[in-house]
Amino acid sequence: MSPLLLPLTRNVHADRRPVALDAYEANGGYQGLRSAMSTMSPADCLQLVKDSNLRGRGGAGFPTGMKWSFVPMDNPSGGHKYLICNADEMEPGTFKDRLLLECDPHQLIEGMILSAYTIQADVAYIFIRAEYLLAAELLRQAIADCYASGYLGQDILGSGYRLDMYVHASAGRYICGEETALISSLEGKRANPRAKPPFPQVSGLWGRPTIVNNVETLCNIPHIIERGADWFKGLGLGEDAGTKLFGVSGRVKNPGCWEMPMGTPIRDILEGKAGGMEEGYKLRGFLPGGGSTDFLVEEHLDLPMEYESIGKAGSRMGTGTMIVLDDHTCPVGFVKNLVEFFAQESCGFCTPCRDGLPWSAQVLDDIEQGRGLPEDMHTLERQVEYIGAIGNTHCALAPGAMEPLQSALKYFREDFERHISDQHCPWCDTGASHAGH
Amino acid sequence: MPVIKIDGKEYEVAAGQNLLQSCLELGLDLPYFCWHPAMGSVGACRQCAVVQYQNEEDSRGRIVMGCMTPVTDGAIFSLDGDKARGFREAIVESLMLNHPHDCPVCAEGGECHLQDMTVMVGHRDRHYRGRKNTHRNQYLGPLIHHEMNRCITCYRCTRYYRDYAGGDDLAAMAAHDHIYFGRHQEGVLESPFAGNLVEVCPTGVFTDKTLVHEYTRKWDLQSAPSVCVGCAVGCNTLPGERYGKLKRIHNRYNREVNGYFLCDRGRFGGNFVNSEQRLDQPGQRQPDGRFQALSADDALAGIAARWESGRVAAIGSPRASLESNSLLQQLVGRDNFCPGTSAQEQQLLQRVLAHLGSSPAHNPSLRDMESADAILILGEDVTHTAPRVALSLRQAVRNKAFELAAELKLETWQDAAIRNLAQDQRSPLHIVCPADTALDDVASSSTPMRPRQAAEFALAVASAIAGDMGEDSAAASIAGDLKNAQRPLILAGTGVNSAELLDAAAAVAATLCTAGCKAMLSFCLPECNSMGSAILARGGAASLEDLLKRAGLGEFDTVLVLENDLQRRMPAAELQALRENVDTIVGIDCLQTATLELSNLVLPAASFDESEGTLVSAEGRAQRFFPVHPPAAQRQSSWLWLQQLAAAVGRAELAAGDFDELSQACAGCDDLLAAIVRAAPDHEFRSRGLKVPRQPHRYSGRTAMRANVSVHEPKQTEDQDSALAYSMEGSADPGRPGALLSYVWAPGWNSNQSLHKFQAEIGGSLRGGTAGLRLLDEYRCDAPARPENSQPVADSSGAFQLLPRYRIFGSEETSAQAAAIDALVGVATLELASRDAAALGVGTGDGIRVAEAALEVRINDAVVSGVALYSAGYPETCYLVAGAQNDLEKIEGWQRKPELIGSDGGGGND
Amino acid sequence: MSDSQLIAALSQQELAAIDAELEHVPYPSAAAIDALKIVQQQRGWVSDASLEAIARHLQMSTAELDGIATFYNLIFRRPVGENVILLCNSVSCWIKGCEKLQAQIGEQLGIAPGQTTADNRFTLLPVTCLGACDKAPVLMVADDLHEDVDESVIRQLFQTAGVDS
């Protein structure tokens, strides 16, 4: 057996046809589950995941084992505990979970069963965004197959462990991806995030202990359980363990999504996999991990995609899906599009986000439309300062919204100023479109 | 107690609080919107931001929300630094992006928390150049005006309306900056506590519609501490007056009673004083029935002339002050005085008093009730008989949530977290009533039963508590809930007219105490001074029936009726008989009533807002109300009329004296009343050497407001009877006694949010002490004997047992005469189970006759078969006897009455 | 309307689907979003009558349910056409010219974003990122995702649907 270097996508075919249960099993699927159920206690599993240094792939990069360890394991009242898979993937420029969901649903389900077993959850949900219809259908089918094969239900593989699993298709709204808003939504309510503490691990869905993990995070679990922590750590090129799905969109030759080791240099992704910029376009900058991460620029191309090095460069790994800004696209328009997105997707609970983001968007619109005033730069800076820090708002949506803006003000300041001094967008002669000429 | 550092200074603060609370208690002005002292924190508005430093070395710090940050020993904060200030200013600026800046035409203007906070953070220059979002307003009924454009999305309205008060027809709609707080469709807000939105909303989205139509700014309102006369709960109120008219009623904080909230009967019902039915002048009825005005002297002389025979009886009233009642009693002598209630009602009130005096259980204040962790309600639809109590019970069922929260070490102010944790888990609340009740939505069980059955059931519960499980599993399970509780509450009342039920309630409470629980026992009573008149009558008193009988025997030729419409207590024929049996009826009242129609001589009484007096609430709390403004026209306090009458009939010993002396005399009537003089400071009290003003510092136009009548400024009326002054001069010391809290206002805090400046601690008692005095705490007496006749009512021939359906709007006499409430009263109905209705051949909307009343049928399958539930206290039904057996008869050709008003044609701007 | 009349506003099929959801939630209102989606699936949108009926069935107030329905952008509280076009307007599609596509679709169908064609066949709704940014610009028509959309793709799309430009 050749060493498995790209575990997450080993069942992903070029034509993206989904892998059904039999093919999944034929390729070693549910082996990890089988052996864990007969040989490992929940505590063993937890230790393994802790040792693997797996960090959440949903954007924040929180160590998964540590998160799980906050779930109370004594459960005297016998009430439910929940595991939720966050498949809401709605952040602009992010399209990695779709790949895993559409191509290999059983990998996710096996990961969820193992994770649920570890925290001794008895109910699991997959919270999937409304528009991922194909994925939702595949998951429902896969879950039904699992019940039929004894991987889900009363007495999983004769272990005595019981788990029920449901797919909940959302009804829209990016904020549902925020884990506490997701819980509100799963409870059938308006998707307002919740203050922490208490953390969902102790009081989550319906007031019960709950773990929320990203699709990709959970897809790693079967492999870690089957092959061990050292194997997993060895997959990364540097500090960070495992592999990661990286994606690129924008004016590159070959936009797409690929599994690569953690610590892969950005250049290998942007130029290697994505083929570099389209003919006639130059790179001006890129958001390394989705629409709520800070711009990086040319000088950062040789950084490894690792939590720490990206953080040191002033941005975040985020979801690992990059959005490229080219020289034919107006950076003000680019940021305006993002800020408008976040303003529209604000849940409306807290003031800086609900009212501050539309205000920022309005200022950006004024600048873009040639109505900007010099003082607008100050207004934007003030917004970045007051909205941009975690803790200033009720959840992380609004600070995320400020990241591209704040770094655009740093890297593309002259572009903003030129808009204001010329009372005109340099990329837009007609005033109708600001991108992609 | 933790010590924290704020801007370099150390402070000792109470543990378990959040920083915002601590700051406010320390007198540090930290602005906020979404936090509410009674509703806790959710962290929505982000206005209370401060900077927290990790340690002394940390020079940057990070912004945290004061309301979401627990105070822990050694924590370091800055309120004053540029970072915190800049953030708070940015928040107000953001909140104001879409605000219409329509303060001049806004009913909140001058007492607007948003205005105050805007000034406090120093926001002045507006940078936003975009368009403002606008909304369409909704018609929300005759009480509340809606103006959504002013909304700052603090979520207080829905948190109050839904989470706190249990209403479900107001919700947050849409998302991001399109959020809208309203109903699904236009229509009357359904919660009987909707009026508190006026005070909960920090700006002018929800305003008092009755005020909007006759607008006066807060600074031009004259106000005085008052007590609601809408029911026996005794909520403390702050009525506001201008130009001799009552403009609005606000909540007056009393930690033990109403806290921060009133019910809508209390808030809007007091407006009856502006009714066209008000009496302005003394007068006499001429032989042709017309009313002829008399001077006060002539009227008194006329009464005195009839007094000479010495055959005078008097009827007092449970809605008149103790002082007026007791003076009347002394004037005619105990034997000839009836407290104004029927024999049955007196019996019930005396039983309540005796149970309170003999029960080992605690007689709780509303605040105590909020600590109950298991509740049994017997016979009362509390929302409609003691409305504010129901709001407290809605908080009590949350104790389960607080228990769960304590396990996770969540502080009680972490509102959203605790609600998310507990979801729909509540402390047990069991209701046994004639039909469904307005608390059923939070009840663990609600079982319709007749009072007799309910009493038997309650006794079964008591037996089960005592260990005798019997056969009734429902009783056993309720017994279990009560017994497992730390502070179980048993609540009954006089509403269903059943002595048995009162006794059974007391029995359950006593058994719980024997079983070692700290049980509470509380009774709902009908009127604002029912308890006061029960105490006055406890030595024995004539009932209405006695008096009428004696009048029939020719014992009296003059009967004086004080603030009591006898038609509400006896069938019309008996009142007519009284009329025929005596020569003269003297009526003293503030509103035109059927009794006054029959009176030969009439004296206009001042209403609650024009007079001083003491009322005793159901809890036994003596509370003083003060005139808000001098009485208009020839009205005066009924005790003043009685003093003048005493003078006219040569009873000099009763004729003299100011209010305090009168109160003193009343206190001497009964040991239990001895303390009433301390219910409020006397007229000699001075705060910092000065009287307490009724008018705020900014009161305008005093010298000019009567200029259209006369350019000569009248001398301000001097208040000889109390420590309050009809003036803006004096001492508005925030530490003045709670009973003299004439308004809440503090520098920089123009809205009611300034209350914290008057509190010893947030949500604690007032700095000058809680208003009112409990009279029954030391009272011990024998348990009441079993009633001689356990059959509540004599007539048992009819096929249906008549039982009352109380309604917050309609069942109470005075509030129903307030114009806005009148619009909500609706038709008098009779509720029947569908089986019974079918047998009678009637359906919803048909007419039905019961005794002399013609009512409209409503089918309600929560009504026990064989029971007919009539709208209680309506003009059509007020003399029906609860519990009586009657026959029902379909009325042919009944015209269905129109339903409640639907709309006044849209929200409409000011 | 009485409760039973109101609930009769829902079809047996809808009620059965909602009841199936109710089986695994702790209290009925927790199934609010599923119920709204079930009814919308059948009827295209959620009318006031449907909203009231669902609320009654879930033992919750209409106001509360409306608050939930209006929060989520993919619950339609106004009628939509037979085919809803969800056109992504987020950043990657914007870079690749989604504004032009929006203009072109609008022109061909004669509607502005948010509107429905007179023949009730199409509604055009700009939406946020559809999670297919590597294939930008993208749109969904009647639940099908179309990738790398350009003028010709749109022309073809409407040709198959019989829309003449």
Ligand SMILES: Cc1cc2nc3c(=O)[nH]c(=O)nc-3n(C[C@H](O)[C@H](O)[C@H](O)COP(=O)(O)O)c2cc1C
């Ligand atoms: C506004 C917002 C949107 C988010 N959307 C997603 C999402 O769509 N998918 C996701 O996995 N995490 C999302 N997150 C992160 C989650 O809150 C949470 O951290 C994550 O699901 C945890 O999973 P992980 O530990 O496996 O990364 C979002 C966070 C925020 C603040």
Ligand code: SF4
């Ligand atoms: S930052 Fe505030 S308003 Fe924005 S989504 Fe989070 S909680 Fe809602």
Ligand code: FES
């Ligand atoms: S009062 Fe603290 S966030 Fe609103």
